[in-house]
Amino acid sequence: MNLIGKSLLELKGMVEKKQISHAELWKFFSDRVEKYDKALNCFVTPPSKEGTGLAQNGAEGFPIAFKDNFNTKGIRTTASSKVLDTYIPPYNATVVEKLLGMQFAVFGKTNMDAWAHGSSTETSDYGPTNNPWDVSRAAGGSSGGSAAATAAYLVPAAIGSETAGSIRQPAAWCGLVGLKPTYGRVSRYGVIAMGSSWDCPGPITRTVEDAAYLLEIIQGEDPYDATTLPAGNSKYEIRKTKKMRIGVCKDYLENIDPDIQKRFDETVEILKKLGHEIIPVTLISPKYSISVYTILQRSEVSSNLNRYDGVRYGKDRTFFGEEAKRRIMLGTYSLSHGYYDAFYKKAEKVRQLIIQDFESAFQTVDLIIAPTTPLTAIKKGEFEKYPFFGEVMDVLNEPAAAAGIPAINVPMGLDSQNLPIGLQFMAGRLQEEKILSIAYQLEQETNFMGVREALLKRYE
Amino acid sequence: MTQSYSPVIGLEIHVELSTKSKMFCQCSAEYFGKEPNSNTCPVCLGLPGALPVPNRVALDWCIKIGKALNCTINVSTKFDRKHYSYPDLPKGYQISQYDEPVAINGSLKVGEKTFGITRVHMEEDTGKLLHVGEDSLVDFNRSGVPLVEIVTEPDFTNSDEVKEFLQELHTIIRYLEVSDADMEKGSMRMEPNISLRVVGDQKSDVRELPNYKVEVKNINSFNFVKKAIDYELTRQAEILDQSKTPEQETRGYDEKTMKTVSQRSKEEAHDYRYFPEPDIPPFVFEQKFIDSIALPELPTAKIDRYVKELKIKEIDARILTKDFELVKYFEKVVELSDLEPQKIANLVINSKLATNVSIEEFISQATKLLSTKKTDMPTLMLAIKKVIAENSDVVTNYKAGKLSSLMFLVGQVMREMKGQAEANLIKDKLVEAISNS
Numbered sequence: 078m079n080l081i082g083k084s085l086l087e088l089k090g091m092v093e094k095k096q097i098s099h100a101e102l103w104k105f106f107s108d109r110v111e112k113y114d115k116a117l118n119c120f121v122t123p124p125s126k127e128g129t130g131l132a133q134n135g136a137e138g139f140p141i142a143f144k145d146n147f148n149t150k151g152i153r154t155t156a157s158s159k160v161l162d163t164y165i166p167p168y169n170a171t172v173v174e175k176l177l178g179m180q181f182a183v184f185g186k187t188n189m190d191a192w193a194h195g196s197s198t199e200t201s202d203y204g205p206t207n208n209p210w211d212v213s214r215a216a217g218g219s220s221g222g223s224a225a226a227t228a229a230y231l232v233p234a235a236i237g238s239e240t241a242g243s244i245r246q247p248a249a250w251c252g253l254v255g256l257k258p259t260y261g262r263v264s265r266y267g268v269i270a271m272g273s274s275w276d277c278p279g280p281i282t283r284t285v286e287d288a289a290y291l292l293e294i295i296q297g298e299d300p301y302d303a304t305t306l307p308a309g310n311s312k313y314e315i316r317k318t319k320k321m322r323i324g325v326c327k328d329y330l331e332n333i334d335p336d337i338q339k340r341f342d343e344t345v346e347i348l349k350k351l352g353h354e355i356i357p358v359t360l361i362s363p364k365y366s367i368s369v370y371t372i373l374q375r376s377e378v379s380s381n382l383n384r385y386d387g388v389r390y391g392k393d394r395t396f397f398g399e400e401a402k403r404r405i406m407l408g409t410y411s412l413s414h415g416y417y418d419a420f421y422k423k424a425e426k427v428r429q430l431i432i433q434d435f436e437s438a439f440q441t442v443d444l445i446i447a448p449t450t451p452l453t454a455i456k457k458g459e460f461e462k463y464p465f466f467g468e469v470m471d472v473l474n475e476p477a478a479a480a481g482i483p484a485i486n487v488p489m490g491l492d493s494q495n496l497p498i499g500l501q502f503m504a505g506r507l508q509e510e511k512i513l514s515i516a517y518q519l520e521q522e523t524n525f526m527g528v529r530e531a532l533l534k535r536y537e
Numbered sequence: 538m539t540q541s542y543s544p545v546i547g548l549e550i551h552v553e554l555s556t557k558s559k560m561f562c563q564c565s566a567e568y569f570g571k572e573p574n575s576n577t578c579p580v581c582l583g584l585p586g587a588l589p590v591p592n593r594v595a596l597d598w599c600i601k602i603g604k605a606l607n608c609t610i611n612v613s614t615k616f617d618r619k620h621y622s623y624p625d626l627p628k629g630y631q632i633s634q635y636d637e638p639v640a641i642n643g644s645l646k647v648g649e650k651t652f653g654i655t656r657v658h659m660e661e662d663t664g665k666l667l668h669v670g671e672d673s674l675v676d677f678n679r680s681g682v683p684l685v686e687i688v689t690e691p692d693f694t695n696s697d698e699v700k701e702f703l704q705e706l707h708t709i710i711r712y713l714e715v716s717d718a719d720m721e722k723g724s725m726r727m728e729p730n731i732s733l734r735v736v737g738d739q740k741s742d743v744r745e746l747p748n749y750k751v752e753v754k755n756i757n758s759f760n761f762v763k764k765a766i767d768y769e770l771t772r773q774a775e776i777l778d779q780s781k782t783p784e785q786e787t788r789g790y791d792e793k794t795m796k797t798v799s800q801r802s803k804e805e806a807h808d809y810r811y812f813p814e815p816d817i818p819p820f821v822f823e824q825k826f827i828d829s830i831a832l833p834e835l836p837t838a839k840i841d842r843y844v845k846e847l848k849i850k851e852i853d854a855r856i857l858t859k860d861f862e863l864v865k866y867f868e869k870v871v872e873l874s875d876l877e878p879q880k881i882a883n884l885v886i887n888s889k890l891a892t893n894v895s896i897e898e899f900i901s902q903a904t905k906l907l908s909t910k911k912t913d914m915p916t917l918m919l920a921i922k923k924v925i926a927e928n929s930d931v932v933t934n935y936k937a938g939k940l941s942s943l944m945f946l947v948g949q950v951m952r953e954m955k956g957q958a959e960a961n962l963i964k965d966k967l968v969e970a971i972s973n974s
Binding site for chain 2: 147148154156167168170265266267268269270274300301303304376377380382383384386389409412413417421
């Protein structure tokens with residue numbers, strides 16, 4: 078049976094019709110991990126071999142991979158840092174619990190930038206994850222392992238998390254659908270905290286319907302997370318061909334690669350053809366989000382990493398990598414006495430302006446379209462040139478993250494170097510249905526310009 | 538050459554709430570005497586990925602305490618992270634409150650003096666360290682238990698004031714039924730901040746605080762409060778006599794030597810890098826919610842009512858109201874019997890009757906005890922005469938053979954005698970008096 082390239086929903090349907098069993102699926106994907114993961118390094122903890130009993134549900138469940146910052150009971154969880162090299166959680170993240178409850182099973186833990194500090198999965202203490210399109214290039218980050226594994230079809234879909242770009246950007250660089258939900262839509266309980274007021278767990282998938290399906294499972298108010306929203310449960314009717322008003326802000330088109338600009342313009346034409354209205358909008362330039370994000374995220378990081386003292390679990394602080402130390406230092410500084418007002422407090426005020434700016438824009442448009450990244454996947458090692466590499470690379474993703482609004486990466490073909498191009502749609506808080514719907518329409522209309530099939534030819 | 542000094546003392550008091558569960562998780566808040574690390578979960582252990590969810594009852598009780606201390610309850614309040622590193626602090630920060638506490642600007646009158654309450658806020662307790670030989674062990678059973686911190690203005694000028702204040706505060710907390718407030722068990726902890734102001738020929742503003750203060754920790758019972766503070770005042774005076782300034786530091790009270798001992802330097806305020814707790818959205822209360830948090834009758838009001846309505850002597854009322862359990866018992870006895878409250882108070886205060894029996898049993902014993910008092914015969918005869926005169930028709934009925942009329946008359950005499958005569962005695966004397974009339 079040729080399963081390669083089938084969506085999660087297609088495979089689920091086959092299981093329900095008893096055309097294939099969970100165990101057979103598990104073996105199919107495990108074999109592919111064994112064949113291809115050496116070259117890609119997607120997994121920190123690879124999926125258990127059938128029958129070894131390490132995974133929960135194991136081969137009795139539908140395989141889905143989790144970024145290694147999701148606590149999985151009984152399965153090592155490291156956040157790709159040696160500090161947690163031997164840490165085995167006694168509990169599951171809420172997102173994991175919800176999926177296990179729907180007959181999913183933990184198909185391995187995927188590689189990430191250590192503590193999610195990065196946009197290339199190169200700061201991992203377990204080696205970088207290579208881009209399946211060109212293994213000399215980065216897969217993107219921090220959910221690089223989840224993206225690379227899904228793109229090369231080592232797993233039908235994966236769960237990642239985004240603080241500012243960590244789902245959308247690797248999805249863009251690997252040619253996948255990546256959804257950052259509204260902050261508070263999905264519980265953070267059990268997700269190793271990076272930026273507490275930014276972190277959003279979300280799906281990385283091959284199809285838009287897979288993303289909507291997974292979101293419906295993992296979303297919802299959680300008594301273990303005080304920041305989840307009471308209105309967090311929704312049904313997403315993405316096949317409705319609703320005509321929408323789509324905003325374009327020229328500030329999001331500054332300094333982007335010409336191939337991306339070209340694809341962006343083509344996509345705008347396609348949207349017009351589909352009957353949507355394209356409207357110019359004025360927004361605060363995304364470049365101002367960089368310092369807001371850098372200061373607030375690093376402040377929260379310096380606080381969230383305080384607990385890793387090696388007293389109760391894990392190893393001590395001497396095992397922190399360079400990037401983690403840099404971020405802790407800067408975050409401590411921006412919170413310290415005498416500097417708090419100038420940095421942290423000021424950044425919070427600007428964050429409020431960004432929130433209000435989007436609220437105002439969404440009174441005149443339903444969506445905003447922009448490129449996801451200024452460049453396609455870059456060569457490994459480039460990041461070392463920039464002390465703020467992550468924050469600079471994610472400039473186009475930081476505004477939506479700052480405002481807590483939902484956004485989705487849509488893969489739109491390849492550039493002249495045969496690397497995937499990603500475009501994104503943003504919508505107002507709790508308006509995931511709009512971005513899923515527009516993404517679905519593009520998928521139906523263009524098949525994402527054959528991106529998915531193109532890669533699978535090399536990963537048979 | 539010797540200057541005279543005026544003590545400046547402010548208090549920091551921590552009250553452990555007796556809620557069912559901890560402040561930010563569902564672990565039991567009853568940790569005392571449990572097997573170490575048997576009462577924990579990912580949240581109070583600070584495991585990766587764990588998140589705090591505030592205990593609603595704890596917040597209500599904090600508001601209660603604020604109201605009992607005449608504070609303004611803040612309509613907007615939030616939690617903040619207070620950072621420092623110590624093995625008993627699992628997250629490397631304590632979730633506490635910084636600039637928007639639950640309650641501010643209160644006061645408490647003890648005796649003739651009123652002491653200012655700066656603030657009342659909510660926070661979580663740490664784990665407990667145990668030093669065994671060369672090792673230090675940590676028990677996280679207590680980690681996350683709700684604490685209410687009460688900070689007073691530096692209004693205290695001697696150790697007696699402090700002791701009386703603490704006793705009154707202890708009583709109030711017991712009345713609110715939010716904590717055991719037991720200093721020996723650690724459910725009420727107190728740290729005084731002590732300094733001395735030089736008085737005399739200096740024209741300094743009375744409100745100006747000295748340029749140093751010493752915090753004293755480890756005072757584990759009411760009895761040590763006075764000793765620890767007096768020792769510290771003497772120690773500081775001796776230093777000032779030498780024209781030196783006492784070092785700003787934290788000292789611990791040593792029960793055995795009855796001295797305070799230097800622990801760590803408090804020269805600079807620790808930089809706790811406070812910032813708003815991002816995992817807990819801030820609170821905005823409706824005024825009607827704040828108003829709905831009801832207080833029981835507090836000691837001051839209760840004493841007033843006992844004196845005015847129950848006709849109890851003030852000194853007795855003060856003694857009774859110090860113990861909330863006793864107050865509840867006493868008021869039940871008053872409600873269910875028609876014994877005179879002052880008489881019941883006498884029995885209780887002079888330990889003439891035990892209060893560890895059922896209410897019914899107590900009333901029965903009390904009645905017997907009170908009625909075996911020698912009846913004042915002239916008073917009884919006068920009362921009988923009065924009742925006969927005022928109820929002549931009833932007397933007629935009795936003479937005509939209606940026995941129930943007699944019981945009515947007995948009741949009237951009893952009322953006149955205010956329970957100071959026993960029913961059978963009254964009956965006999967009544968019958969005698971009527972047959973003689």
